[in-house]
Amino acid sequence: MSNKGKIYVIGVGPGDPELMTIKAVNILKRVPILCFPKGKEEGSSVAMSIVSGLVSLEGKEIVEVYFPMKKIYKDRVASDLETSWEDTVKTILDKISKGMDIAFPTIGDPVLYSTFFYLYDTLLSIEPAIKVNLIPGVSAISASASAARIPLCLGAERMAVIPAAYEEERLRDTLIKFDTIVLMKVNKVLDSVLLLLDELDLTDHTIVVEMAGMKNERVIKEIRSLTGQRLHYFSTMIVKKKKMGKKASGKKIGITSHSRISQLTR
């Protein structure tokens, strides 16, 4: 084992190359082989452009791994893609058996919704003893809240993070019960979410950040203006019940709607 190469999964942050960690940059400079996800969504080229903003790719071997993002999303992977993965995995295992280190740059933070873990699953199924080194990064969620200059959570506040696949009743329940609710990739379901927020009196407590940490970053504080609009794939919505600059008041947001729902369901 000790002669083997190492596998690094490296969070490269949301977009601005300077939001990479020192550790990420040091490893990326050193490692001779970089694997980038290649998918239909816009994630692939982004990871590479973030890395190349501070690390020269010259002389490095670039391996592109096709991740069928939408299919993975539904937890089903077509078998031909699985075969393509296994080929990639064999290539990777071959490289590390020769003592070469490999890095997988991942947009944002590798532990939050990174497709790498599907590949890791295949790696583990072939070689159960394999270990990867995860280098945490700045998430799009953090970058979004920072861009909007709001804290996600303070004190005893509770936060829920929900990806784009919303079931309305569960989303409603979460919006009522949590202090902060983060909706990832909200572009897919924007209009229905806007309606729900309005119903729950949360519109004025909600912001949207498009392309957080990227050049075209946009913070939208008047979310009413978004009805019928198209947002970028990298869009995060943050519902934060307690606003900055205001002392705690007796009024609890969402409670009225909650009671209404309780009455309806009884």
Add this chain to the structure above:
Amino acid sequence: MSNKGKIYVIGVGPGDPELMTIKAVNILKRVPILCFPKGKEEGSSVAMSIVSGLVSLEGKEIVEVYFPMKKIYKDRVASDLETSWEDTVKTILDKISKGMDIAFPTIGDPVLYSTFFYLYDTLLSIEPAIKVNLIPGVSAISASASAARIPLCLGAERMAVIPAAYEEERLRDTLIKFDTIVLMKVNKVLDSVLLLLDELDLTDHTIVVEMAGMKNERVIKEIRSLTGQRLHYFSTMIVKKKKMGKKASGKKIGITSHSRISQLTR
């Protein structure tokens, strides 16, 4: 306004100085005044030691701000402390009015449970037009999951983040309904949480990471061994229902207990 100094609130990551971002290090090197929180908890010296791991503090002015963490936690601030804050705020406003930049290094990520925002509240109440620049950082949550080599969320998984103040019924509800549950600073309520996890059949799906991203980092995968033990203040518990390396099965964890509870409450 244009002659004024800038205020930076900078996430310096969980502990390892190399987990600071390039942006954080660049700003910290440049800014002449650094404010560190000074509290009874162990956060204060940690932030300073992270920064000084890569940035020389020589020649910089160090301002220590006393944050009464426990009192803030309960959303009550004793008035003498508020006075001490206002003094600090006046010092800060005076510095920036002279065109000096100030940075507030913050452990982890500034948008997650950072006490800076309480100070920001006071800043805003004195000078509503003031703007701060938030530099997102790597959170202890990310570092914990990375250390344990597990994804927090994949695909359509939903995550809840809950700080140490747990109401048992709400915690139970969250443990049942979410795919991933992160309990911050779990040291305070460890034994009761262990009992609850056992009841919900989640013990084998739970890990604890103590001092994530720090020198004495410890990943505890057999959490039964923790009963009656004391954990460090920087301890994060991650409950992840779907394990790596296993295909989706029909069995849904927690559902049995859910039904049991429904029966009890009807």
